[in-house]
Amino acid sequence: MxxxxxxxxxxxxxxxxxxxxxxxxxxxxxPSAASDSASPRSAVIANSMASAGAPASFRNRPTFRSCGEVVLAQGVRIPQARIRCLAAAPAEGRELVIASPTTEGDPIVRYYRTGPDLDGVEIVEDATRDRFGGGWHRSLCRSGRIDQTGACA
Structure with missing residues:
Protein backbone atom coordinates (compact mmCIF):
# COMPACT_ATOMS: atom_id res chain seq x y z
CA MET A 1 0.00 0.00 0.00
CA PRO A 31 12.31 36.53 -27.14
CA SER A 32 13.63 39.92 -28.12
CA ALA A 33 16.33 42.21 -26.97
CA ALA A 34 14.24 45.13 -25.81
CA SER A 35 15.43 48.60 -25.06
CA ASP A 36 12.75 50.84 -23.65
CA SER A 37 12.57 53.83 -21.37
CA ALA A 38 13.96 51.75 -18.48
CA SER A 39 17.14 50.73 -20.30
CA PRO A 40 19.66 52.41 -22.60
CA ARG A 41 18.53 53.11 -26.15
CA SER A 42 20.14 50.89 -28.77
CA ALA A 43 22.73 52.59 -30.98
CA VAL A 44 20.82 51.82 -34.19
CA ILE A 45 17.64 53.44 -32.85
CA ALA A 46 19.53 56.41 -31.37
CA ASN A 47 21.34 57.00 -34.69
CA SER A 48 18.08 56.79 -36.60
CA MET A 49 16.30 59.24 -34.31
CA ALA A 50 19.18 61.72 -34.56
CA SER A 51 19.61 61.34 -38.34
CA ALA A 52 20.15 64.65 -40.12
CA GLY A 53 18.94 62.91 -43.29
CA ALA A 54 15.49 62.20 -41.84
CA PRO A 55 12.62 64.06 -43.49
CA ALA A 56 11.52 67.28 -41.78
CA SER A 57 8.05 65.79 -41.23
CA PHE A 58 9.70 63.04 -39.17
CA ARG A 59 12.08 65.30 -37.24
CA ASN A 60 9.22 67.70 -36.39
CA ARG A 61 6.61 65.05 -35.54
CA PRO A 62 4.52 65.52 -32.41
CA THR A 63 5.63 63.61 -29.34
CA PHE A 64 3.33 60.71 -28.51
CA ARG A 65 3.27 58.28 -25.60
CA SER A 66 5.87 55.56 -26.12
CA CYS A 67 4.96 51.90 -26.54
CA GLY A 68 8.67 51.16 -26.32
CA GLU A 69 11.70 50.59 -28.45
CA VAL A 70 12.39 47.01 -29.41
CA VAL A 71 15.41 45.52 -31.16
CA LEU A 72 14.47 42.23 -32.78
CA ALA A 73 16.81 39.44 -33.79
CA GLN A 74 16.47 37.76 -37.19
CA GLY A 75 13.07 36.06 -37.48
CA VAL A 76 11.73 37.29 -34.13
CA ARG A 77 8.29 38.89 -34.14
CA ILE A 78 7.06 42.04 -32.45
CA PRO A 79 5.82 41.22 -28.93
CA GLN A 80 2.03 41.20 -28.83
CA ALA A 81 1.99 43.45 -25.76
CA ARG A 82 3.67 46.23 -27.77
CA ILE A 83 1.08 45.92 -30.56
CA ARG A 84 -1.73 46.08 -27.98
CA CYS A 85 -0.17 49.26 -26.54
CA LEU A 86 -0.11 50.89 -29.98
CA ALA A 87 -3.77 50.02 -30.58
CA ALA A 88 -4.99 50.88 -27.06
CA ALA A 89 -5.72 54.59 -27.49
CA PRO A 90 -5.22 55.79 -31.06
CA ALA A 91 -6.81 59.17 -30.35
CA GLU A 92 -4.25 59.77 -27.59
CA GLY A 93 -1.21 59.25 -29.81
CA ARG A 94 1.20 56.34 -29.43
CA GLU A 95 4.56 55.43 -30.98
CA LEU A 96 6.32 52.07 -31.18
CA VAL A 97 9.89 51.86 -32.49
CA ILE A 98 11.14 48.57 -33.91
CA ALA A 99 14.65 47.82 -35.18
CA SER A 100 14.98 44.57 -37.12
CA PRO A 101 17.51 43.12 -39.55
CA THR A 102 17.04 42.52 -43.25
CA THR A 103 17.78 39.05 -44.62
CA GLU A 104 21.40 40.20 -45.08
CA GLY A 105 21.53 41.51 -41.50
CA ASP A 106 21.30 45.26 -42.20
CA PRO A 107 19.27 47.19 -39.60
CA ILE A 108 15.95 48.79 -40.52
CA VAL A 109 14.18 51.03 -38.00
CA ARG A 110 10.42 51.45 -38.25
CA TYR A 111 8.31 53.94 -36.35
CA TYR A 112 4.67 52.87 -35.93
CA ARG A 113 2.44 55.76 -34.89
CA THR A 114 -1.22 56.22 -34.10
CA GLY A 115 -2.66 59.58 -33.23
CA PRO A 116 -5.50 62.05 -33.46
CA ASP A 117 -4.47 63.38 -36.89
CA LEU A 118 -3.60 59.99 -38.38
CA ASP A 119 -6.09 57.88 -40.32
CA GLY A 120 -4.68 54.49 -39.28
CA VAL A 121 -1.14 53.46 -38.37
CA GLU A 122 1.57 55.65 -39.84
CA ILE A 123 4.74 53.69 -40.60
CA VAL A 124 7.94 55.66 -41.09
CA GLU A 125 10.85 53.48 -42.15
CA ASP A 126 14.54 54.35 -41.90
CA ALA A 127 16.29 52.02 -44.33
CA THR A 128 19.41 54.16 -44.71
CA ARG A 129 21.62 51.38 -43.33
CA ASP A 130 20.25 48.78 -45.77
CA ARG A 131 22.92 48.06 -48.40
CA PHE A 132 20.29 47.03 -50.97
CA GLY A 133 17.54 49.53 -50.23
CA GLY A 134 17.99 52.81 -48.54
CA GLY A 135 16.31 56.02 -47.68
CA TRP A 136 13.33 57.02 -45.63
CA HIS A 137 9.83 55.84 -46.52
CA ARG A 138 6.40 56.66 -45.16
CA SER A 139 3.24 54.60 -45.52
CA LEU A 140 -0.16 54.48 -43.90
CA CYS A 141 -1.94 51.35 -42.75
CA ARG A 142 -5.56 52.46 -43.02
CA SER A 143 -6.88 49.39 -41.17
CA GLY A 144 -5.33 50.84 -38.01
CA ARG A 145 -3.70 47.50 -37.12
CA ILE A 146 -0.34 45.82 -37.61
CA ASP A 147 0.55 42.18 -37.07
CA GLN A 148 3.59 40.72 -35.30
CA THR A 149 5.70 41.08 -38.46
CA GLY A 150 4.92 44.80 -38.60
CA ALA A 151 2.76 44.51 -41.71
CA CYS A 152 -0.73 45.98 -42.06
CA ALA A 153 -3.28 43.56 -40.68
Whole structure:
Protein backbone atom coordinates (compact mmCIF):
# COMPACT_ATOMS: atom_id res chain seq x y z
CA MET A 1 0.00 0.00 0.00
CA UNK A 2 2.86 2.38 0.84
CA UNK A 3 4.54 1.64 -2.50
CA UNK A 4 1.35 2.47 -4.41
CA UNK A 5 0.94 5.73 -2.52
CA UNK A 6 4.56 6.75 -3.28
CA UNK A 7 4.12 5.89 -6.95
CA UNK A 8 0.92 7.93 -7.09
CA UNK A 9 2.60 10.95 -5.44
CA UNK A 10 5.49 10.63 -7.93
CA UNK A 11 3.10 10.58 -10.90
CA UNK A 12 1.27 13.64 -9.59
CA UNK A 13 4.57 15.51 -9.17
CA UNK A 14 5.58 14.64 -12.73
CA UNK A 15 2.19 15.84 -13.99
CA UNK A 16 2.52 19.17 -12.17
CA UNK A 17 6.01 19.75 -13.60
CA UNK A 18 4.85 18.80 -17.10
CA UNK A 19 1.89 21.20 -16.85
CA UNK A 20 4.17 24.02 -15.69
CA UNK A 21 6.59 23.45 -18.57
CA UNK A 22 3.72 23.33 -21.07
CA UNK A 23 2.27 26.59 -19.69
CA UNK A 24 5.67 28.30 -19.92
CA UNK A 25 6.23 27.20 -23.51
CA UNK A 26 2.69 28.14 -24.55
CA UNK A 27 2.33 31.53 -22.83
CA UNK A 28 5.82 32.98 -22.74
CA UNK A 29 6.47 36.19 -24.64
CA UNK A 30 8.63 35.81 -27.70
CA PRO A 31 12.31 36.53 -27.14
CA SER A 32 13.63 39.92 -28.12
CA ALA A 33 16.33 42.21 -26.97
CA ALA A 34 14.24 45.13 -25.81
CA SER A 35 15.43 48.60 -25.06
CA ASP A 36 12.75 50.84 -23.65
CA SER A 37 12.57 53.83 -21.37
CA ALA A 38 13.96 51.75 -18.48
CA SER A 39 17.14 50.73 -20.30
CA PRO A 40 19.66 52.41 -22.60
CA ARG A 41 18.53 53.11 -26.15
CA SER A 42 20.14 50.89 -28.77
CA ALA A 43 22.73 52.59 -30.98
CA VAL A 44 20.82 51.82 -34.19
CA ILE A 45 17.64 53.44 -32.85
CA ALA A 46 19.53 56.41 -31.37
CA ASN A 47 21.34 57.00 -34.69
CA SER A 48 18.08 56.79 -36.60
CA MET A 49 16.30 59.24 -34.31
CA ALA A 50 19.18 61.72 -34.56
CA SER A 51 19.61 61.34 -38.34
CA ALA A 52 20.15 64.65 -40.12
CA GLY A 53 18.94 62.91 -43.29
CA ALA A 54 15.49 62.20 -41.84
CA PRO A 55 12.62 64.06 -43.49
CA ALA A 56 11.52 67.28 -41.78
CA SER A 57 8.05 65.79 -41.23
CA PHE A 58 9.70 63.04 -39.17
CA ARG A 59 12.08 65.30 -37.24
CA ASN A 60 9.22 67.70 -36.39
CA ARG A 61 6.61 65.05 -35.54
CA PRO A 62 4.52 65.52 -32.41
CA THR A 63 5.63 63.61 -29.34
CA PHE A 64 3.33 60.71 -28.51
CA ARG A 65 3.27 58.28 -25.60
CA SER A 66 5.87 55.56 -26.12
CA CYS A 67 4.96 51.90 -26.54
CA GLY A 68 8.67 51.16 -26.32
CA GLU A 69 11.70 50.59 -28.45
CA VAL A 70 12.39 47.01 -29.41
CA VAL A 71 15.41 45.52 -31.16
CA LEU A 72 14.47 42.23 -32.78
CA ALA A 73 16.81 39.44 -33.79
CA GLN A 74 16.47 37.76 -37.19
CA GLY A 75 13.07 36.06 -37.48
CA VAL A 76 11.73 37.29 -34.13
CA ARG A 77 8.29 38.89 -34.14
CA ILE A 78 7.06 42.04 -32.45
CA PRO A 79 5.82 41.22 -28.93
CA GLN A 80 2.03 41.20 -28.83
CA ALA A 81 1.99 43.45 -25.76
CA ARG A 82 3.67 46.23 -27.77
CA ILE A 83 1.08 45.92 -30.56
CA ARG A 84 -1.73 46.08 -27.98
CA CYS A 85 -0.17 49.26 -26.54
CA LEU A 86 -0.11 50.89 -29.98
CA ALA A 87 -3.77 50.02 -30.58
CA ALA A 88 -4.99 50.88 -27.06
CA ALA A 89 -5.72 54.59 -27.49
CA PRO A 90 -5.22 55.79 -31.06
CA ALA A 91 -6.81 59.17 -30.35
CA GLU A 92 -4.25 59.77 -27.59
CA GLY A 93 -1.21 59.25 -29.81
CA ARG A 94 1.20 56.34 -29.43
CA GLU A 95 4.56 55.43 -30.98
CA LEU A 96 6.32 52.07 -31.18
CA VAL A 97 9.89 51.86 -32.49
CA ILE A 98 11.14 48.57 -33.91
CA ALA A 99 14.65 47.82 -35.18
CA SER A 100 14.98 44.57 -37.12
CA PRO A 101 17.51 43.12 -39.55
CA THR A 102 17.04 42.52 -43.25
CA THR A 103 17.78 39.05 -44.62
CA GLU A 104 21.40 40.20 -45.08
CA GLY A 105 21.53 41.51 -41.50
CA ASP A 106 21.30 45.26 -42.20
CA PRO A 107 19.27 47.19 -39.60
CA ILE A 108 15.95 48.79 -40.52
CA VAL A 109 14.18 51.03 -38.00
CA ARG A 110 10.42 51.45 -38.25
CA TYR A 111 8.31 53.94 -36.35
CA TYR A 112 4.67 52.87 -35.93
CA ARG A 113 2.44 55.76 -34.89
CA THR A 114 -1.22 56.22 -34.10
CA GLY A 115 -2.66 59.58 -33.23
CA PRO A 116 -5.50 62.05 -33.46
CA ASP A 117 -4.47 63.38 -36.89
CA LEU A 118 -3.60 59.99 -38.38
CA ASP A 119 -6.09 57.88 -40.32
CA GLY A 120 -4.68 54.49 -39.28
CA VAL A 121 -1.14 53.46 -38.37
CA GLU A 122 1.57 55.65 -39.84
CA ILE A 123 4.74 53.69 -40.60
CA VAL A 124 7.94 55.66 -41.09
CA GLU A 125 10.85 53.48 -42.15
CA ASP A 126 14.54 54.35 -41.90
CA ALA A 127 16.29 52.02 -44.33
CA THR A 128 19.41 54.16 -44.71
CA ARG A 129 21.62 51.38 -43.33
CA ASP A 130 20.25 48.78 -45.77
CA ARG A 131 22.92 48.06 -48.40
CA PHE A 132 20.29 47.03 -50.97
CA GLY A 133 17.54 49.53 -50.23
CA GLY A 134 17.99 52.81 -48.54
CA GLY A 135 16.31 56.02 -47.68
CA TRP A 136 13.33 57.02 -45.63
CA HIS A 137 9.83 55.84 -46.52
CA ARG A 138 6.40 56.66 -45.16
CA SER A 139 3.24 54.60 -45.52
CA LEU A 140 -0.16 54.48 -43.90
CA CYS A 141 -1.94 51.35 -42.75
CA ARG A 142 -5.56 52.46 -43.02
CA SER A 143 -6.88 49.39 -41.17
CA GLY A 144 -5.33 50.84 -38.01
CA ARG A 145 -3.70 47.50 -37.12
CA ILE A 146 -0.34 45.82 -37.61
CA ASP A 147 0.55 42.18 -37.07
CA GLN A 148 3.59 40.72 -35.30
CA THR A 149 5.70 41.08 -38.46
CA GLY A 150 4.92 44.80 -38.60
CA ALA A 151 2.76 44.51 -41.71
CA CYS A 152 -0.73 45.98 -42.06
CA ALA A 153 -3.28 43.56 -40.68
Missing amino acids: LAIRRALVGLIAIGVVAAAVLAFVTFREE
